[in-house]
Structure formats: C-alpha cells, structure tokens
C-alpha cells in the first residue's frame with residue numbers, strides 16, 4: 001500500500017514538469033511583449049529606423065533610443081569581434097574605378113540642411129553615387145552582362161535591410177542596407193540595390209557581399225537616372241548620426 005502510494009505520487013510529480021513546460025512555451029509564444037524583448041538590438045534598430053524613416057517618432061525620442069541601442073550593439077557584438085581596427089575602407093563596387101563616382105571632385109556630396117532624423121524627407125545628398133556601365137538600364141554591366149556586386153567597405157553589423165521596394169513607393173533609398181561599425185560608432189548606407197543577400201543581425205567583414213546594384217528608389221527608378229549605388233557614411237555623436245565625407249578614401253580606392 002505504501003509502496004503503491006509512493007510510486008503513484010512519483011508519477012504525478014513527473015507529469016507536472018511536462019505540463020508546466022508546455023504552459024511556459026505557450027506563454028512565451030503568445031505574449032508579444034516577451035517575444036519583443038527577445039529580438040536583440042540589431043532588429044530593434046531596424047524597427048526604430050523604419051519609424052524614423054517614415055516620420056513616426058520625434059527626434060528627441062529617436063536619438064535617445066538610438067544611443068541606447070548603439071551601446072547594446074557594442075556590448076553584444078564586440079565580444080566575438082574580429083573586425084579591422086584601422087580607419088580605411090574598401091571600395092563598395094569591386095572592379096570599378098574611383099572615377100565611377102559621380103560629380104566633379106566629389107561634388108555629389110552635399111550636406112545642406114541634412115538631418116538623419118528627417119528620415120525619408122531629408123534635405124541634401126550626404127553621400128556619393130557610384131555609376132555602373134548600364135546604358136540600356138537593365139541593371140547588368142554592359143561589358144560583362146552580369147549584375148554588379150556591392151560589397152561591405154568595412155566590418156559591421158547589418159542593422160537594417162529593406163527588400164520590398166517597388167514603384168510607385170515614394171521611398172528614396174529603395175532596397176537598402178544599413179551597417180553599423182560598433183568600434184568606430186559609424187554607419188554605412190548602401191541604397192538602390194536590386195538583390196540583397198544579408199540579414200539584420202548578421203556580422204559582415206570588409207569585402208563581404210551585400211547584394212547587387214539596382215534601380216530601386218523614388219529617384220533612381222525613372223529613366224532619367226543612370227544606374228548607380230548610393231553610398232553614405234555617418235559618424236554617430238551620442239546617438240545622432242552625422243554625415244561624413246568618404247570621398248578622399250573612395251578616390252584612393254578605399255584607403
């Protein structure tokens with residue numbers, strides 16, 4: 001009798017953790033706030049940037065959040081970092097010469113009243129357009145007949161990717177990638193891409209493939225625009241990304 005009771009009790013004790021685990025799994029799956037806290041700083045950056053881009057958040061709130069996320073990105077990623085600590089960058093279109101950069105002597109770079117927190121409504125052109133040979137605008141290089149690869153100019157974390165641009169979207173960047181270098185506190189922006197092969201949260205190193213040059217984006221899509229990559233660099237000052245001019249480095253092929 002005593003033996004039977006005790007074994008029955010054991011069985012009940014065994015059953016309870018299984019039921020409890022199932023309950024916990026369901027609880028975590030169904031509670032969106034708990035789910036949100038699991039996403040990590042790169043995906044949070046991506047969601048925050050979408051709000052900035054679409055004008056859905058105040059500058060003050062956005063800067064405050066960005067500052068916190070940059071600190072989390074540094075903390076989460078520097079542990080396993082094997083990035084390059086020098087200040088040079090690579091050229092984003094391998095095989096293309098520096099004179100593919102638009103304008104004269106880097107004149108394509110215009111800060112004017114640019115403010116990162118103006119999102120899609122920003123003024124100025126705080127970057128460089130690098131043109132490919134694509135007279136028939138099919139997105140392929142006229143000489144090789146192949147898509148033109150876009151590579152990362154430095155080490156960093158992919159913090160935002162937009163993949164689904166199609167006309168008549170008014171989004172200026174089209175299909176784009178934002179990369180954050182947590183060592184230098186610097187952002188790198190690649191816009192108007194066609195294909196994108198990286199994901200938010202992924203670590204990339206200099207020379208890693210990001211995607212291919214495309215014609216996506218409000219002003220890059222119409223016929224009047226020759227096919228190009230838009231490339232920009234921002235230095236973050238306490239969560240406030242300020243444009244910087246990479247022209248001298250790009251002109252030397254990235255060094």
Ligand SMILES: [Zn+2]
Nearest residue numbers: 127128129230
């Ligand atoms: Zn541009």
